[in-house]
Amino acid sequence: MTKIIFFDIDGTLVKLGTTQMSEKTKYALQKCKENGIKIFIATGRPYMWVPKFDIEFDGIVSFNGQYCIDTNGLIYKNNIDPEDVLQCKRNCDDMNIPLAIATKDKMCANYSQETLDYYFTFASQVLEIDENYEETLKEPVFQMMAAIDSKDDEKLIEGCRSIQITRWWDHACDIIPVNGGKEIGIQQVLDHYGLKKEEAMAFGDGGNDATMISYVGTGIAMGNSKQEVKEIADYITSTVEEDGVYDALKHFQLI
Template sequence: MKNVKIIFFDIDGTLIDMTRKAISDKTVETLLRLKERGVKICIATGRAPGSVPKFDGVDFDAFLTFNGSYCYNSNDAILSTPIPKVDVERMIENAARINRPVSIASKDRVVANGADEDLIQYFGFSKQAVPVSDDFDDVLNGEIYQIMMGGRKEEYDDILKCVENAKITAWWDRAVDIIPANSGKGKGIEAILEYYGIDRSESMAFGDGGNDIEMLQTVGTGVAMGNALDNVKEVADEVCGTSADDGIYHYCLENGLI
């Protein structure tokens, strides 16, 4: 295995098994042992900063959140790319026309103007309730990094009607994350690699969802989980075991990373 200096991990379906909705002891052990060997470990998720889980004893070096729209570490904001306000307002109007409530995310707050079955289940994957709030309009006045809403593929054109600088990324077929058009996990990884002065060839990532494709293509070695979608496995350099079977642990052990 080439000299790996940094590894990016998706959360849901990668670090966390979606059946148990928990990280395994072996996966925590892997993260700790990587740190002991001097490998930087980074979260790469569609979640907001405030909903990134904490794992006992594990200190991540950097966080790529909102699918790359906001990246940071304990000292600096490494990348900040909000959605243009005009596009945020258009998408909220578009959502209303198709009777879809939306959740918007600033750096510090996630609020929603309502909830439907798809949005409720989407938030439920990370053990959260849809944060319906009376101060939705107040948060809307600030910088918005991501919009989350229920949405099937046939609704995508309606959601993005007259929107110029935002795009849909999705890891589930009943909901979408909407991020800036010039954002994505790949862009976030490029910014973090530049920040730390690490070459792409020295980077690795683990992921399972459609929003991880760009990430796996950006790093030196992209590893798809055994439970990943088929189109994710197709673009990955390698495939490891499932999250339920401690795929990350066994891959790192077998390849001399830990």
């Protein structure tokens, strides 16, 4: 029996580049709550960039699993090794690209780049260029972002001990701890509530959703998902434009 559901945002709850859910999606989420099912956001977005939706979620798994909260406060946090942050910054300097970093309260980069700037428009955000970037580097960093294609992934993390790359867009990536990922944050939430992963469902569409979709009891791929996500899903619903969240929850008789 499904007792908790985790939802990606971009390409799942809302169309890319927007922050508004459809009326059918909002209805479906509200019915889940009325039926006693907890609803959580599970996103690669920084905690402070999660949209304020009309529906009240029970909690948020942010930074691709590195910072998890519910309505009572912090459940789990897992920042990147500071030495890896500095090494990744040196690698970016060698590659002549900026590095965006995310602390609990701030997302910023050392300078602007067209592709990296465009990456942030998917979340309807403008990347801040931080005059105090070197000082911000000293704070706990939960996620980093760089605008590179996958062929340069090894260069980006060369010499780093405990970070990995996850991506949902071909031309930029998120960098998180090697012991991180949405599925890690989800397990922390499940432990917090005394739930089993078989009692959890997850919806997603991007490459960074694959691990959580394969991890939970029921993994749902949106119709607009990447092929590798569809291949590991338990069920493929319709697209975000076609109210795929509503359709899947109806299919599984949760609403």
